[in-house]
Amino acid sequence: LKAKNENFKEKVLQKLKGQEFMKLMGFNLTEIIAGQTSGEMEIGKQIEQQDGFVHGGAVATIADIVAGFAAYTLVDVEERVVTAEIKVSYFRPAKGDRIYATGKVIKPGSKFHFCEAEVWVQTGEKHSLVAKATTTMAVV
16 A cells, blocks of 8 residues: 555654553554554553453554554545544453554545454463454545
8 A cells, every 4th residue: 555645654653642542541553554553552450341351442442543543654644534433343352461453454545444453462472363343534
């Protein structure tokens, strides 16, 4: 995929400074390439629900972040993206040491980018897919 803005990585890094909810959770992007981002965090109490699993809302938020910033890598300098739609399918409870996710643009467009995200947990050497999301990101 081709970015409209050759400085997309710097643009994403600048936008991340204002991502207060992401900072509150402790999630960080670790990879930013045209049409794809990845990120991770240690699993802590701040994102767990009452039974010790990662809260479904936190899983959805992580999927939204990586898909949204994947879409953001492809827009022009004066454009941004917002989530128009997200569907999250949960495969198993998320419990582990780390949570990580990858988001990618499946089909870019002038008004909407269609994206996917996968969210994984890691415990020791074991990696488990816990959720997959499809999103529509509106270009504004």
